[in-house]
Amino acid sequence: MKIGFHTDAFNSAYWSFDRCLDWAQQNGLHYVECGLIDGVSWMHGLGYQPHVALYEDPVLLRRKLDKYEVQFSQVDAAFPLSGEDGPLRGVPYVMKAIAWAAQVGCPCVDTTDGLHRPDGLSDAEAMTLMKRSYQQIMRVAEAHRVIVNIEPHGYFTTNPAAMEQMLGFRDCPFLRMNMDTGNTFIAGRDPVGFLRRFRARVSHVHIKDVSPSLAAVSRGAQTGIAVSHCALGEGVNAKNIRKCLALLRDHGYEGVLSIECEGQGGPLIEKSLAWLRGTLDELSIPCE
Numbered sequence: 001m002k003i004g005f006h007t008d009a010f011n012s013a014y015w016s017f018d019r020c021l022d023w024a025q026q027n028g029l030h031y032v033e034c035g036l037i038d039g040v041s042w043m044h045g046l047g048y049q050p051h052v053a054l055y056e057d058p059v060l061l062r063r064k065l066d067k068y069e070v071q072f073s074q075v076d077a078a079f080p081l082s083g084e085d086g087p088l089r090g091v092p093y094v095m096k097a098i099a100w101a102a103q104v105g106c107p108c109v110d111t112t113d114g115l116h117r118p119d120g121l122s123d124a125e126a127m128t129l130m131k132r133s134y135q136q137i138m139r140v141a142e143a144h145r146v147i148v149n150i151e152p153h154g155y156f157t158t159n160p161a162a163m164e165q166m167l168g169f170r171d172c173p174f175l176r177m178n179m180d181t182g183n184t185f186i187a188g189r190d191p192v193g194f195l196r197r198f199r200a201r202v203s204h205v206h207i208k209d210v211s212p213s214l215a216a217v218s219r220g221a222q223t224g225i226a227v228s229h230c231a232l233g234e235g236v237n238a239k240n241i242r243k244c245l246a247l248l249r250d251h252g253y254e255g256v257l258s259i260e261c262e263g264q265g266g267p268l269i270e271k272s273l274a275w276l277r278g279t280l281d282e283l284s285i286p287c288e
Contacts, residue, residue, distance in 0.1 A: 001248070001287050002256045003276060004031030004073045006206070007050035008227055009263035014048040021068040023266065027273060030288065031073040032065075033110075033258045036100070038093050054096055058103035065104075072106035073256035074149065074178070074204050080114035081133050082126045082156055091133050094148070095140045102144035108204050109146055110178050111137070113154035115223050127156070127165065134169040141174045147203050149178035152194065153224035158187035160197055167201055177201045181241050182208025182228055182260065188220035191240040192247065199251045205244075207276060208260040209235035229262045233275035242279055249285050257287075 007020045015023075017034060024032055035051040043049045052061065052075070065071055077097035079090035090111075097109050111134075118126045134148075141148045156162040167175060179202045184191040195202070210219075211230035215237075218225075232241065245257075259276060263269035280287045 001254060001280065001285055002031050002073070003029060003259070003273070003280075003287055004033055004256045005029060005259040005269060005273075006076070006227075007032060007034040009259070009261055009269045010050045010265070011227070013263060013265040015050045015265075016047040017050050017052055018064075020050045021065070021070055024070050025068045027270065029273075030070055031256050031258070032070050033072065033074045033076060033256075035076040036097050038096060054100050058100055062104050072101070072104060073258060074108035074110050075101050075104075075106050076110045078110050078112045078151060078153065080154060081111060081130050082113035082154065083118045084120065086129060087133050091136055094137050098137070098140050098144050098146045098148070101146050107147055108149050108178070109141070110149050110151050110204070112151045112224075113156045115154045117155050123156075127162070130156070130166065131169045134166070134175070138170045138172055138175055142172060145174065147174050147176050149176050149204050151178040151183070151206070152180050152187070152189075153183050155223055158184060158189060158223045160189070160194060163198065167198070176203040178204045178206060179244070180206040180208060180224070180260075181237060181244055182206065182210055183224040185210055185237045185240060186215070186219055186225055187223045191237065192243045195244050195247055199247060199253075202248075202253065202255070204255055205248065205253075205257050206260045207232060207241060207257050208237070209233065209241065209272075210237040211235050227260050227262050231261060231268050231275065232259065232272035233279070234271075242283070245279060245285065246283055249283060
């Protein structure tokens, strides 16, 4: 398996994307995931956001990544597609992200639904809306041969029955799932059971623990968390993560494990990285 990280670990530190690349190189990581900005953001322009804007030339950016010996495992275009704004805002954003990802050499684009039940829509209406949206998106994904992942993060996607329905929106090898150990747990699901059900469709994995205090307040009440303020191995989800890693190993998964946690400018995510490397070694899982 391969170890990577999501640059949102450095949101609170106000790092630039370039600084994240430098951190990756210093810690021997070769895979990175970041969010995509569609337009101009003053915070990003000033160098205070660790994400990438779609106006940045993908070929020139790929050359920069090569210098750091880093490549994208996935780019995050997770505008919620389940609400009324999904077709208007989300679909063009995701389609633009797919074409950009193909140019930069990134294999996957992450998508999801909203955290809550959509206002003004029944579940059936929202699902029909998302089906149409994903069918449009997948035509572009197939043309560019880029995988579109659905991440369990919201009202529908953390429900296994709804996730199965969404993965069936289009019979296509490019529509797959980004497993998230933290979101499935905080939604009140069993991450191991969730992964077991969909392991054949997983192409990318977010590794995220959950602090005891957050679990006590939010488990079953929320469907997703942006990042965990808890190092891997120090939360109540650590045993589940270990079991998920063993399940991925036994299924022959060789993709990226993308660490998602609050970085605290480095120390917390470095602790997470050490735990993940140690756990993979204990489970006899080769990693890079």
